[in-house]
Amino acid sequence: MAVIADQCPHIQVTVVDLNEERISAWNHNDLSRLPVYEPGLDVVVKRSRDRNLHFTTEVDEAIAAADMVFLSVNTPTKQRGVGAGQASDLRWVEASARQVAAAARGHTIVVEKSTLPVRTAEAVKTILQAAEGSGGGSKTFSVLSNPEFLAEGTAIRDLEQPDRVLIGGEDPAAIEALAQLYRAWVPEERILRTNIWSSELSKLTANAFLAQRVSSINGIAALCEATGADVREVARAIGTDSRIGPKFLQAGPGFGGSCFQKDILNLVYLCRHYGLEEVARYWELVVGLNTWQQHRIAQLVVNKLFGTVSGKRLGVLGFAFKADTNDTREAPAIRMCRDLIEEGAQLAIVDPKVEQSQITRDLGCAPLDSDPAAASSYRLLYGDGGWFSALSPLEAARGADAVLILTEWEHYHQLDWNEIAAAMRRPSWLFDARAVADGSAARAAGMNVWRVGEG
Missing domain, CATH: 3.40.50.720 (NAD(P)-binding Rossmann-like Domain)
Known part of the structure; x- marks a missing residue:
């Protein structure tokens, strides 16, 4: 949101959160105290904050005033119940959708920004559609999927110079409205449009493929240690193959972060849900x-x-x-x-x-x-x-x-x-x-x- 505000000074961007302490930190004069450490983030926030980038706990007011609402809440792995240990916990996605349904005014474009299992938009749409026509009959919604493909540590660069922007949806006008926002700094050929289910699944698939490369090179690293080979020399040799490429071939202690393991386990759960046991076992091995x-x-x-x-x-x-x-x-x-x-x-x-x-x-x-x-x-x-x-x-x-x-x-x-x-x-x-x-x-x-x- 900070990058959108920076690139689109004519757009008012309001970030809302129920956590008062966190919002206070985003508003603090000392930019070294931002809740998230990310190289370059403080500079972007400084340029936009109090101009067109705002941070508040007044959630309902912000939703009512918005033409477009991005759902960017956490989707951790479920710890209990059906799918525990693999399926995504969507309680905060549902809670956010219900709050948008209650507080929105006029026509609102709701954009899924969180990493979500495929078909989640269906649940979001059902909640929003139940609220359409209320409030004097003027409340309507469109739902889009717009997953983020960025890496911590290079997030600002990844946002300012993205490989692609992916927009999935069914409403051409809503898709165009979001594409117009990105066009302020992203070349048109990098803005990809898909159906909403392909967009949701693309994010899970991208993370799964990247994590797979990490596990693959670490498996080869163990073999190198046993045989006297050097994994860096092996990685350089195979990375020059244009079909493979050099990225994500650095051996190490394994992948971490909020996405890779969670998203692969969610992919495993989805595959089993649809009866694809062999596919599920394959992706499970990447995590193992x-x-x-x-x-x-x-x-x-x-x-x-x-x-x-x-x-x-x-x-x-x-x-x-x-x-x-x-x-x-x-x-x-x-x-x-x-x-x-x-x-x-x-x-x-x-x-x-x-x-x-x-x-x-x-x-x-x-x-x-x-x-x-x-x-x-x-x-x-x-x-x-x-x-x-x-x-x-x-x-x-x-x-x-x-x-x-x-x-x-x-x-x-x-x-x-x-x-x-x-x-x-x-x-x-x-x-x-x-x-x-x-x-x-x-x-x-x-x-x-x-x-x-x-x-």
Whole structure:
């Protein structure tokens, strides 16, 4: 919405949320306090806020005044009931549709922006149509699907220079109205029009295909480690094939974020719903291999450290699921840190953008140095295992047997390995799960080095 406001100064864009604290943060004068960290977002918000970009908790007023409403709510995986663990929880989509149905005035174009299972628009349309004709007979709706194809860390660039804009719908006038908005900065040939069901399914399919590439290259990385090949050389060789291309061929600890796993599991659920068991099992394996990769690397750390990490300090560099974001949803670091804590490791975790409170929520336990009573109770469950925050990679490494790079932050590419090695206990290890560190420099400093996909 910030990019739309920036590119279309003649359009009034109002972002609404029931969370007052979050809206206050969006309105705060200090742009470093925006609720979402995304490179370039603060600049875009600064240009548009209070001009034509507004943030408010007055939901009904904003809906009533709108010609077009974007539904952009969360659609997490269901935790209970039918489809638990795979199907999307659509309670907030339904609640939003009902609120739009009640508060809208005149003709309103309702745009699905959330990642939704195919045929969700049918439910949205049913709710909206039930409200048509109310309020003096002047209330009507059109429903469109307009999924977003962007990546955290490059979201602003992806929005300003999109590969394509996808609009699915049945009402030509509504489709044209939304296309006209994007035409302010997107070339016409990049604006694709489909039926609404194809649009909904395209988003799930895109995420599934990207995640599939990650799992595929990680499977090959494990084979490279066993055979003496180098996955980066293999990736370069196959990436020059125009039929394959070079993107998403970087081996690592697996995919994370809010979309990939959730969307694949939803695809699995849909395939089973329509009786396509073999297709469902295929996509299930993509998620299974991703989880296996994280457990595999954690177990490899234990094995390299003489079969035990109980009571040992390990420095963990990076906790976000990828660089240039503070998002930790489904971050590989979560599963790997839990595995190591369960083995008894004491983790010193550092990340430039992830708050200690978020790590606490993700790991399900407070840091060892925050509450002695809680730490004592935790040790009853996990022995010597636990975690605490570090302010820098050097601090995380101090007294550690190993450091693990789990997020590919740029400054991890140029660490002073002589300084880090001198602060560690010998023999010391670098486990580079992102293959971003200078392995030669670490070896020259006297460290043992493991890099993902390197035999």
